[in-house]
Amino acid sequence: MAEIPAEDIDRFVRLMGPDPDETLIEMDEYAAAEGFPHVGPEVGATLRLLARMTDAKRIFEFGSGYGYSAYWFAQALPEDGEIILTEVDRDELELARHYLSKGGFDALARYELGDALETIERYDGPFDVVLIDHQKHRYLEAFDAVREDVPVGGVIVADNAITAGPIEFDKLVAVATGAERDDLNKFTRGIADYLQTVKEDLAFETVVLPIGNGIAVSYRVQ
Template identity: 30%
Template sequence: MDIVNPAIVEYLVSLTPPRHPVLQEMEEYAREKQFPIIGPLVSRFLQQLVILTGATRVFEMGSGFGYSALWMSLVLPDGGQIHCTEFDPENIERGRKYHKTAGVANKIIWHQGDARESMREAKGEFDIILNDIDKEQYPQALAIAWPKLRRGGIMVTDNSLWSGAVITEETPRESTAGVLAVNRDTYGLSDAITTILPLRDGLLLAVKKKNLT
């Protein structure tokens, strides 16, 4: 199921200005390999979040070859850091090359292995956490990551409408069950204001309240 009418997507894409040549190269690679990336429409929204939150510390769970991280790094101030996490060392190697070419390698710290473990071990709080790991792991990712988000920070979870599977599957697959659970859990957080933006495949946004009244 298309979340957004394809003609509307086409219109939004037509409004989107040309992007950094390295991003174009990454999109080309993703197309060739059918590798899932968040794409330019969501990425530009992530850039807006980086600017609006004044982020200097970002943690990404599930970075692939660093496409979404490159977008965020382009608007992150000098001295800011994005922690990228990824199972696959080949993706990391590819990501490092792209980031070096784009001149942002000094803002990126890669962690190879399970993003949930890397998040457990991470020190300090983050301004933005992006969750894009395997969908059945989403609820656990939220539980581990939420305490590490600063007040006023935002946790973003991609694919929250999962091509419409959240409303169409009578018996949800494991991945769909993970998405359904994280949506429910996030809306249930008493210290969050949560919303789902029906952009691309659905973007779950949880802002941590500054005070608990």
């Protein structure tokens, strides 16, 4: 396949995906205006699809921002479903509440202000889908904290598996090919360690999808 600019691929994927509703369009406009690094509609639609495919009833998010990914997830939940949002920024969490309420999903959501790794300790599984999208150097901690709460047929998704701000993609590639690197910043190291761990974990089958900033999808097989 001839080389196609990444932005053209992103646009094509967006065009071929489901249309966002009015609230999601407003949320996208907010992200553009404020420079907020949300997952975007390509990843959002994929998250919703994964929730549908796993027949998800309970979802946990490590890092929810202003509720963009949670809004996509909520569209796939049944009336008795539940999604737990975690966020350290009070204003962002209140904005998430505003948007989810506007979309009619407030009854499905639980809003937790504070560190996601502390919040997860107060919840028991199972969780059909887990999204890891908080501090990159703590991804592995999040995986370890929730691993046993994801049943066979459940999914763990990690955002920024390819890029984000300080993540050095060329060094991620080097680590993936087996090279020893001691010059990784803590964020790149966090992503590299996470990806290596889920790849080697026989209980999960993992693929990295090159949409948005890259998402690692780990499906529990045993």
